[in-house]
Amino acid sequence: MYAYDTITEAVSDLKKRGYTKDFNIRENRLACDQLDTHFGHEDFEIIEVYRFEGPSDPADEAIVYAIEAPSGALGILVNGYGMYADENNSEFLQQLHERVRLKS
Incomplete structure (x- = not known):
């Protein structure tokens, strides 16, 4: 597993390693427009997970997921948590967090 100091650093390195698709959560599903x-x-498979906690700004709290789709396509999901979590997708996020805990 890699170690990153910032979200930007994590995303940049993951893209260099082939995680080029952008994933988002919509209507309690993982979506990829590409x-x-x-x-x-x-x-889908969660390959790597990186959690970032801002030292003073709650807006800096996020989790970066490196994901592999069934087709083998690799991509990234960046999702805020804490006070900026998206409540509209709470069911999907809860299931996602449970999968990460089981993987650890």
Whole structure:
């Protein structure tokens, strides 16, 4: 596992290592516009996870996920947590967090 000091550093290095697709959470699904598809919480593999906590700014709290889609495509999901978490996708995020805990 790699160690990064910033979210930008993590995303930049992951992209260099082939994680070039951008994933987002929409309607409790993982979506990738570049692949024109979406996935349920168990339809992809979480390869790496990096958590960042801002020392003084809650806006800096985020988790970076390195993800592999069933097709083998690699991408990144950056998701805020804490006071800036997206409540509209709370079910998906809860399932995502449970998968990360099981993987550890």
